[in-house]
Amino acid sequence: MSLQRKKSRVLQTTKKIGELIMAYFSQTSDAKAQGKPVAWVTVFTPVELLYAMDVYPIAPEHFGAMCSARGFILDYLQEAEREGYSQNLCSYSRCSLGYVLSGTSGLMPPPDILVTFRNSCDVYVKWWQSLHMHLGTPLFVGETPYVLTSEDLDNYVLDYVVKQLEQLVEMAEEKFGSRLDMEKLADIVRLSDKASELWLETLKLRRFRPCPLGGRDSASDIFPLVVMQGTTEAVEFYEELLEEVKQKVNMGEGVLENERFRLLFDGIWLWHAFDLIKYFEDRGAVFVYEPYSDAWAYRLDASKPLESIARKILAMGLNVDIDIRTERFSESIEEFQIDGAVLFSNRSCKTWSTPQLVTADILNKNFNVPYLLFEADMADPRQYAEAQIKNRIDAFLEVLGER
Amino acid sequence: MKIPIGIRDLCENPTEILNRYEDSGVKVIGFTCSYVPEELIISAGLQPYRITNIGANTSALTPSFVCPFASATLENIIKHEDFFSGFIVAHTCDPMWRLYDILKKKIGKPLFLLRVPHNTDNELSLDFFRMELMRFKKFLEKNFETRIDHSALFSSIELCNESRDLLKSIYVLNSGGEYKINAFDRFHLVLASMWMPKPEINTQIKALNFNNGETYGDVRLHLNGTAIYDLVLLKTIEESGGFAASDDLCTGSRYFWSNVEKSEDPISALSNRYLKRTPCPSHAPLEQRLEYINFMIEEFKVQGVLTFAEGFCDPILYDSVHIRNMLAKKGIPTMVIDYENPAQEIGRIKTRVEAFIESISG
């Protein structure tokens, strides 16, 4: 196989993510220092609502990804394991539990409230309970029932979630004495919607050949949509990103000079082995679609802020029925002209990995898309057999090359 | 006590009874979880049957790092699909939720996912669960061309209440430090209640004689976990000089501890009973679960808490840390034994159970 000679390129806008992350952490620490409440949230919680009440959200999942990417996660994982948390548990959760057990001093200021809605996984419930047991901080566990049909986004399921949002507001008002200002909420929802709109538009541009935005970009660029929804900083970031990507499309410039394979990636990225994406790129393979990147964007209606937010946290990627999910998968195959799929069977994430073989089968049988499925952990570097995985990637790309 | 031979055989091979149902033409609904109200299935003139992991290997459809119990249950559903007229899966933990996804693509029989709220101590959740039970009722009515009326529902509630009363009355024989019935036998009766027609098992239980002077291990343990169908595990405790005086399993006390209250609105009454009972480890609130374990320990004069954990069972693996921390304050020792296939690992399990019991008896 001929290796891609020219160095792969990451977008200029993507390079600003590091700064944005640091600014975000210091802003939250400043808020804490000024006596403002900080909430530890799971990533698909109504952060818009929290911002509107002047509560500052921090996402331990994001913290776990960051610790893993920057190579200092092991100490935290081991601290949690010493307390008795099994290595079989989600490594994001072990990371933040280790952080708490080792004194909660670092980038994440200690929480004043713990908020989760069970949507991505049921682990959220156990993890947030565990944080609550160690920290004694007030806990809010919300339920977002699995969306079985699109009707659930309008019927008693939606009502249930809206009412729980109201409960969360009540709890925050009571604990922090803050009031929910509906006008402020509408403004925030507008900003959040704008960021989603821009991101979705940007992702669509990946249908061009050569693909202007690769896996390393998409994996980093979702950060503002994770915890900064509803902020002007997020909107500005996505405006700039869209502009850059449009320019690339106009100039016919892609991530790779010689794009050979267009791939779908299913899973969370391996933060500790981020270079794996480059390994693909060096061999002419670019990632053009990931359900993971899609999952973060959701259009909101500022005239119905609570309902919109409720729909958003209900309809996040993994919380909708398998038929709806596979339909989206299928559409993407044509839209992005996908040659092959890479499925990451993630030991941490049982909710994602469990039905993966069944989806892979559908891709293969119905769309004749070959796939590679490999096992590792997204954040725990001890669960990663690099040489073996790279061998399998080589073999997979060879198969694609022969088609 | 002598467990009738039929019940012993059934517990060794729980699918055997499916042949009988098939011969008699009874329609059987398979369900996976104790959050599924059997009352509704019975009131539709159908036979509920709780699907187990017994007799199956883990399914090749799931990754190796997913709870082997859930995976083997999936395998059993697919293997025995022909015996059933439909399946009810409950959303409790991640693997059970995703079982529904896989089954939707792999089986042809009517399939229903019961969405059990994870925050169970909340009026909104009760209302929501009530709506879910209405949806469940409609599912049964539509797929099995029947109508579930109030009187059918009232009598099935009464029947299930009777069954729970009987199981509880046996269970409490061991309270206050008594030794009346060993756990191995007791579990036979609970499990049989999930597989046999209720009137039949109720009659058999009523005919049993509980005071026959057997002696058991004398270290009194509380058994913590999720679902255990493999009674070899219970045997192991008793052979090692222990006695599972109490438990909080969904194949144990959590199955029958509380009853459905009489009410004008039977669906609300069911919603109340099923959500307000002691929560499964996969649900919130944890404090309520810890309270229940505490209560059991006091009530049954327990000296140690043993957790049998399916490898990769997230709920238990998180909870066990807090159970240990809570009980350490009371000076009650705990041990977690995890496994993937009890039958194959029984030697190792037994060694650990023995060591735990020895450490308690000094």
Ligand code: SF4
């Ligand atoms: S990685 Fe998976 S299991 Fe862990 S928090 Fe995320 S969705 Fe849940």
Ligand code: SF4
């Ligand atoms: S043993 Fe644990 S992970 Fe397995 S099905 Fe039960 S609660 Fe879920």
